[in-house]
Amino acid sequence: MIWVRPGPTTRRAGREDERVLFQRSYLPAMVDPEVIEENGRPLDVQLSSCHLATPDGVPTALGLLAVGLAPARCIPGAYVQFVRYGGVDLDAPIADEQELRQNLIGTAARLEPLLRSNVRTRIVGDGFRETSRPDYPLEALREICMNALMHRNYETSYAPTRIVWFDDRIEVTNPGGPFGQVRDDNFDLVTDYRNPSLAAALKGLGYVNRFGRGIGRVRAALERNGNPPAEFKVDHSSWAVTLRRAT
Secondary structure, three states, X not given: XXXXXXXXXXXXXXXXXXXXXXXHOOOOOOOOHHHHHHHOOOHHHHHHHOOOEOOOOOEOHHHHHHHOOOHHHOOOOOOXXXXXXXXXXXXXXXXXXXXXXXXXXXXXXXXXXXXXXXXXXXXXXXOOEXXXXXXXXXXXXXXXXXXXXXXXXXXXXXXXXXXEEOOOXXXXXXXXXXXXXXXXXXXXXXXXXXXXXXXXXXXXXXXXXXXXXXXXXXXXXXXXXXXXXXXXEEOOOEEEEEEEOOO
């Protein structure tokens, strides 16, 4: 029998707890490419050693999400839905709509130019000084989107990660509420991982820098740019954040 200790309590492990414990015991090791080349191991052995595939060549969930050709075919909901409205509510006309169905590396590569192309920059004057100010800091958008992909519930939800862009705000929603030690009243202070192997892979690949600093980085970037504070809404099954345009 397996027991877990979330916070000050001890309880019998459920199915989700056992899955996370298994993942934590097989975190992918990010090896220097020169070491791999010198080692001369076949590709299937390399994939297995990084836990992207099983020893007999079957892709793992981590492999499908990180480098798979079409992860949503096997993991429904493993994609990003982007919608840009030409107004401030859902009745406004749709200016752009895209589904990003690549693996996480491909999705990240598409997300940056997509977000950048929708950010508007204006010139702010202070006497003889003029500075460019975007309506949203790209650093905050990047942090929110990558954390959404890293922490979302891939196992029991078919809903995609959604980025809904209005004229006055951006709403990012994600399936998967608080997990482990994280609660709706401490989510900005405590760090835990629903997908620890995926988090380790994204960190090794350079898409996230340090664990546990995402919300702080978002808040600081918004404040520097003159945006209102981010609005977080967390419940038992979902996570959402709203960013307001800089005025």
